[in-house]
Amino acid sequence: MKQNHLNLVLAGAVLLALGACASKKPAASDAAAIEDRGPAAPAAAPATEAPVARADSGAGSDAGASAVDDGSGDVAGAPSARQIFFDLDQFTIKPEYQGVVQDAAEFLKSKPKVRIVVQGHTDERGTSEYNLSLGQKRAEAVRRALGVLGVADDRIDAVSFGEEKPMAECHDESCWSKNRRADIVYQAR
Secondary structure (H helix, E strand, O other), rough: HHHHHHHHHHHHHHHHHHHHHOOOOOOOHHHHHHHHOOOOOOOOOOOOOOOOOOOOOOOOOOOOOOOOOOOOOOOOOOOOOOOOEEOOOOEEEEEEEEEHHHHHHHHHHHHHEEEEEEEEEEEOOOOOOHHHHHHHHHHHHHHHHHHHOOOHHHHEEEEEOOOOOOOOOOOOHHHHHHOOOOEEEEEEO
């Protein structure tokens, strides 16, 4: 009886271990389903940017002035560089984009009435679940970097759009590299 009980426990442990390893992995024939970890050339920041709210920039306005949306799609004085591009299957901020994060942090610290949404994006390859997760990791990486630079966490939202809002819509590396990004969207409070 004791041996049967031990066999059942061992069989259960094996099944539990196999179940834990059963996460969906892309098949070798589905190489485009997951982004490669190889190095990629840095993408130039495209001219198209996400729409944002506009702040009141009247003369004599101080750092705490309230921001209002006038429909022009910009927060007065906000840094113009608002996109951080990532390598394949990566969510580490590359050195060439540290300045974008630094500029955003400095601006936010000088304008307490402005907040941001960091929107994480991926290219079209991979499952929806994978892309949403990777997009969230990219947005969170930017949020954490801003926090390290002194921006209060309650002023930053991090969201993922995965592959749903591509900047470029062709189906090759020239577009995929533009879609692997995080957008910083400034908003008035």
